[in-house]
Amino acid sequence: MLIYENRKAKLLNIFKIGINPFKKFVATGEIKEELGFVTSRKELTESIIDIIENNKNIILPIIGEVGAGKTHLFWNLKKKLHNHNTFYISLENYRKFYYSLYSEYIEELGVGFLRSIANELCNKWGALERKFGFFHVADIEKVRETAFEQISKNFEDKIALNDIINAITAHQLDPYKKLEAENWLLGELMDFRDLAHLNLLYDLRKKSYAFTMLKITIENSKLGSVLFIDDFEKIISLMKKSEEGSEEIFDPSYLYGSEGSTLDNRAAQKILDKILNLQKIRSIKIIITLNSIDSLEEIKRKIQEKDKKLLLLFKNPLFLSNFEENDIFEFYKKNMKNFLKSVNYLEFMEEYPDSYFPLNEKTLRNINDKVNGNPREILKLLIKIFNEIIYSDESLENIIHSYEN
C-alpha cells in the first residue's frame, strides 16, 4: 500500500524521460494549437469577433511584433468564430494562389458541406421540380440553362462559370459522372480523359475556374467565411527586393526588363491584385497580420495607387501586444496543465494548485522581464530551461537559481 508519494520527484522523473512540456515556439497554420489565449488578450479577440460578425466585406489588419502570437491568434479565432469557416493562408507559397486558397477552403469546409452546397444550388436551379407532384425527372440541360440564367450576371468568366455549373449539376443529377465530378469539385488534378468525360475544359488549377468556384461556394455557404492571411508584409518585402536592387555583377534587367518588374515584383503585384479581387466575393472577411503600422501604411499606399475605393474596406488596425506582467503565470499554468493531462498526471496539479514547480514565480517574472513579454521569446527560454532540467547533471536548485537573476 502506497502511504506517501513524492509527487514533485515523480514529475521530475517524468521530465527526465526526455519529455519537454514546452515543445514548439512557432505556431503554424497547419498544426492545430490547443492552448487558448491568456486573459489579457480576450478583449482583443472579442473586438475581432465583433467586427467580423457585424460587417460584410472587410479587411482587418492585426499588428503585432514578431513572436507576439499572430498565427496563434488564427487558431484562437477558429475556435471562437462558430458561425464562420475560418481558413488560413500564408504568402510563403504564392503560386496558384486561388487554387491554394480553394483547397484550404474546402479542407476547412469538408466534403459533406460541399455536397450540401451543390445539392442546394441544384435545388435552386430547379432540379427538384416534381413532375405530376411526385417525380423528380431532372432535365440536366434545363437545370443548367436555369442556373446560367440565374447567376451569370454576377460572374465575369462565363466559360469558367459554365463548366462549374456543368460539374455541379453532373455531381447531383448524373449518377454515372458523380464520382469524377466530386473529385473535380474537390480540386483534384484531372487528366484529359476525366475532363472529357465530364465535358469540361480545365480543372480548378486554372485561375479563373478556382476563383469562380471559390465565389460560388463562399457565397452559398450557410456559414460566413474568414480568410486569415498571415505575414502580409511578405508582399512588400517581395516588391522591395527588386526595387532596392542588388550588387550583382550580372544585371538581370538585361534579360528580364528594368528594375521594378523582376519576377518577384511582378508576382507580388499579381498576388496583391488577386487578394484585392477577392472583394468581389460577397461577404468574405479578410484578416491580415503585419509586424508594424508602417507596413500597413505602405500597403495602403500601394492599394491607393490601384484603386482608392478599396481603402474603404480597411478597418482600423487592432494591436496584438506582448504579454502583460501576470500573463506569463497563466500561460505557464495552462501549458503545464496540458502537459500533465497528456502524461496522465493531473493529480500533481490537484495537490499543488498554486505551484509553478519546477520553476518559481521569481524565475517566471524574470523570464518575462528579460524578453519584454514576447511570447515566442518566453517559450524559447522555457524550452531552454526545461532542456537543462532534463539533460543537465546540475541540481534543479542550481539551474533555477541561474535563471533567477
Add this chain to the structure above:
Amino acid sequence: MEIMTDNNIVLFDYLNNTKINGEFNGSIISKFKEYVNYLIFSDNIKISEDDGIQISQGLMVGFERDVNKHLAFSKKDDFIWRDLENCPLEYSILVPSVIMEQYDEGQFSDAFPFTITMLHTAGLYQKEPDGLYVDHLDFFQGEILRNPVGLFNRGICIADRVVIDHRGDPVFYDSILVGRNENDILEVSYEPLVNVKMDYDVVRFIIILGIENLKE
C-alpha cells in the same frame, strides 16, 4: 384557394363522405374505386359543387387488359367528373409538404449509380382475385428499380426505388404510404424502408414508371 394544414389532407373520400371544395396544388394522389384500381398522380386538383372534380395534366397509372394480356400503363391526361355521385374516384389525398420534404431528402441523400431506370412503364407484379397475371419479381432479384408504385389491399406505396431481395420480396426505399387505418380513416406517412412479404398476399400490383412517360 384553401389553406391546408397537416391534418387537413383528405380532399375527397367517397367512403367517409368527405369533400373539400377548392383549388389545391401540391402532391396529390387520387385512387379509383375497387373495380378499376387506377391511380392518378397530379400537382393540382379542383373540387367544386358545380364543376365536380377536375384534375389537369395528371398521370394515370394502372393495368389494362390487352386481349389475353395485362399491360401496365401510365398516361398523362385531364380528368373531369361533374357528377360526384357517379365519380369513379374513391379518394384524393394531398401529401403534406413535410412528408414531401423527407421524400426529397431521401432521394438525394445517396447515390445509386447502378439503379435501373426503365424507359417505359412496365408491370412488375399483378395479382387479381381471379389469378396472378404478372410476376417478374424473380427476374429482377437483387436489382434496384427506380420509380416504383405499389397498390396494396388497403393502401398505396410510392417510392424512390425498390429492391427485390433474395427471397423475391420487394423492399421499397424512401416511400410515401397512403392507406386506410382500422377505422377506414385515410392516413399518409413517410417510411424510409418498407419490406413487403409476398406470402401475405397483400400486393395488388407493382408498376415501374418509365422515365419517358414521366418526361412527356
